[in-house]
Amino acid sequence: MKHFITFFTLGILVSGVVKSQETSPGVVSGNISMLFQSYEEDSLIGAVVPPSKSGLNAYSNIIYTQGNFSAGLRYESYLNSVLGFPGRFKGSGIGYRYARWSDKEVGVDVTVGNFYETFGAGYLFRSYEARDLGLDNAMDGVRLLLQPIDGVSVKMIYGKQRLDFDSELINGDGIVRGINAEVNLNDLIPGLEDAKLRITPSYSFVSRFQEGGNIVKDTLILELPKNVAGWEYGTTVHYGMWKGGIHLTKKINDPSADNGYIYKDGEALMGYLTGNIKDFSFLLQRSITDNMSFRSDRDLLLFDAPINNIPSITKNHTYNLAATLYPYATVINGESSFRGELYYKLKRGSRLGGKYGTKMNLVFSTSYSLDTTSLSGVEGLVNGYQRNSWGFGDSLNVQDISFEIERKFSKNFKAKAMYMNLQFNTLATPVTTDFKGIVFADIFVLETQIKTAKRQSLRTELQVLFTEQDKGDWATIVAEYTWSPHWFASIIDQYNFGNADESKRVHYLYGSAGYINGPHRLSIGYGKRREGIFCVGGVCRAVPASSGLEVTFTSSF
């Protein structure tokens, strides 16, 4: 840290010298975010009060840019971290800092310090952050981006990954290094720049170094590999608005806590196609994931130090009951999955479409276990199992079918309705401890929005989930009133009306109000927060039940 501050200061000073030579000085930009919660005991929902009685998460990013040079840092505070956040995030300090220099003319861009980067679709390497959830596997090292000729771009990364925070950044054990090359054939070959058909192949190689050791399995003493490598081939093809792609990822020799320390190769294959025919547009995707957990520390689990990211096949739902009770996450040790989506718009002014048109979409996604056979004896201890085909196995992980229709009836009224049918295996994705097996659920949602006066509107959601399993039926009511451009107030009630245990038929009532001015937003809320899965942009974390006051403030400058 000491060295970095020195380095950072030197960078600024150097840029100050440059500044005095040029007409334009640097520009500073940044943001600030603060989340405060105070807690009250509520035995009915299982809310407990931590010893500190309140929690605060705050951070601020500051970026300085001057010509080709930029530098930035993020100051973070967890005093103590709010419930549901990784509890080991402690104290205040700098959790992210970098200096970067890029010159477009010569095609060189170099970063030292922290950076986020993704190779291709991220199946092999993706360093990213979901701040609201405390997920952050930022790299700490060096990144070099090169564009030697038009149409060819090369990325090289070398560093450790963020694992933790205790008044300063704490990196994981392993060293991650990799290279990615992408060739845009249309930019490379003269005369094809404006062709409708665009082909972009890419290749990535990533390797992790971590001190080895031995592992004992029965009578075997196995050596843990110090270096683990993986690679990914990908090709993306565009034809007008049609797009298709295929990614094949492979990884070898990576016994880990995730896979029970087996040495079997990891493989992932993903192909997709999107396009449109008349007023219909569609997406088809098929994925197979086999033993693809890849971390910068082989002994870690869950959200800690992942090198890659294999996204979930299911839709990222926005309605509370559909999104937070049974969110599906990829079964990283093995799954075979498919999704198909169909979108259709009834045109404006048509008989069925109405004055403003009507939109519909149907989304189907499903995931099964892999088609595998367990191995026995020494082979079983070393490699665990073998995959028989690229097909589906016998055990269902999830099946999610949803249909949505949206229509604007007049200048002042619009409505949206959704039906969803869900089969969710809580053994594959353990989101609840109350039920083990397949949850069958039907969800109905009706959302309306009425313009009540100039710049004022009332939005309501009525959601019901019916199921015989787990915690039984739920209903959610949301009402939100907005006075554009500054004020909002909302109230949400989640009611577990079908819980088999009558004492648990609880209302989770939460009200909030806030003020927005340009890029600044303040909101104050009070009430009960349900135990559940909190998701942001498709990443989810389990959050315990809590009750009390919540204040958030965000601002960018």
Next chain:
Amino acid sequence: MHIYLHKTYCAAKNLLIAGVLLSLMMGNAYAQSIPSVKLKDLAGSTIDTGTLENDGKPIVICFWATWCSPCKRELNNYMDYYGDWQDETGVRIVAISIDDSRSTNRVSPYVMSSGWEFDILLDPAGDFKRAMNVMNVPHTFLYNGAGELVWSHNNYAEGDEEELYEELLKLAN
């Protein structure tokens, strides 16, 4: 002695940070322009956001995602007025999808079925989002014809488009 030295170091460190921050703030009187990040459009072409321009007319940059309901309400409402706004102010709207690899392939069919005529750019790794200091979506930025940031708004509520329209008119006149 050791403790004393440590305290001195901490004080010096804090002073250094404060000094650096202060010197940074001094440079802030200058308007922010669109940072340079390479993104792909829906046809697969690479676009450098630093080169986005609109022939001396305003540019609106909207961050959105397919899983974000207020974002879609915002852009659907803008679409209702886009033709009029273009006639009156010459504005160009660029919608930046922050959908990651889970949902980025959903952007194209959604946009096609919604009939959006905006320029759509994909930011699946969040590089442009970070460069623009966006924390949550929707977040909307307005740049004048000279490429300087003149207005921004976080969140969307029905009627916010009227505020944007007023800002656009200020630039047009």
